[in-house]
Amino acid sequence: MEHTYKIIVVGIGPGSPDYVLPIASRTIAGAKVLVGSKRALDTFGSANQVIRIIDKDIKGVLDFIEGRLACQDVVVLVSGDPGFYSMLAALRGRFAAERITVIPGISSAQLAFARLAEVWQDAALISMHGRQAADDVLRYRPGHKLGILTDTQHNPAHIACVLLEHGWPETACVWLCTNLSYDNEVVAAMTLAETTGTPGFEHSVMVVKA
Numbered sequence: 001m002e003h004t005y006k007i008i009v010v011g012i013g014p015g016s017p018d019y020v021l022p023i024a025s026r027t028i029a030g031a032k033v034l035v036g037s038k039r040a041l042d043t044f045g046s047a048n049q050v051i052r053i054i055d056k057d058i059k060g061v062l063d064f065i066e067g068r069l070a071c072q073d074v075v076v077l078v079s080g081d082p083g084f085y086s087m088l089a090a091l092r093g094r095f096a097a098e099r100i101t102v103i104p105g106i107s108s109a110q111l112a113f114a115r116l117a118e119v120w121q122d123a124a125l126i127s128m129h130g131r132q133a134a135d136d137v138l139r140y141r142p143g144h145k146l147g148i149l150t151d152t153q154h155n156p157a158h159i160a161c162v163l164l165e166h167g168w169p170e171t172a173c174v175w176l177c178t179n180l181s182y183d184n185e186v187v188a189a190m191t192l193a194e195t196t197g198t199p200g201f202e203h204s205v206m207v208v209k210a
């Protein structure tokens with residue numbers, strides 16, 4: 001019977017190798033074909049592997065994976081956990097679930113809440129990385145807690161203005177968590193009003209609690 005090769009989607013955690021599961025490390029080390037961001041490939045790739053950088057041409061990346069799958073397994077590296085805003089969604093748009101094995105990773109959102117010693121079971125976890133969030137999730141209600149992935153356009157200063165428009169009090173507590181797990185990690189605490197005037201923290205987890 002013909003062998004069916006697989007796509008193995010590996011969550012590499014927030015960045016530092018310290019936060020990578022042993023099964024993920026073994027899978028990456030054994031990979032012949034590795035697909036991932038430049039940063040991920042620089043950190044986890046090795047010279048004997050065929051590599052493909054995930055760039056803006058997602059269709060091109062999917063075509064590359066499909067071509068390689070005819071004769072090899074393909075390991076796809078994604079940051080954090082594959083189930084939380086990753087390339088897995090695009091892969092599932094092209095390939096059946098049976099073709100895909102997922103190895104979970106520690107999400108940046110998990111690590112942010114861990115750093116604050118806060119539970120996240122009662123938080124709404126959303127991404128404004130390249131996307132908008134629904135009004136209903138953003139609207140203030142007492143006890144509401146948010147964990148938000150940010151980007152250069154939807155940066156914390158911008159998101160803070162959006163939250164004030166959605167009824168959040170100026171005194172709400174905000175933590176901006178950036179470069180989590182790296183040596184230059186920063187977790188900055190401030191109010192929502194102060195966040196509107198805080199530049200930077202563009203690729204962060206922004207935790208908000210009233």
Ligand SMILES: C[S@@+](CC[C@H](N)C(=O)[O-])C[C@H]1O[C@@H](n2cnc3c(N)ncnc32)[C@H](O)[C@@H]1O
Nearest residue numbers: 014079080081084107108149150179180203204
């Ligand atoms: C495409 S999303 C990927 C999320 C990922 N799947 C996860 O579970 O963390 C990229 C966003 O995740 C967040 N992120 C990823 N790694 C991070 C880190 N080490 N520190 C802070 N935020 C991070 C940033 O908001 C970044 O813009």
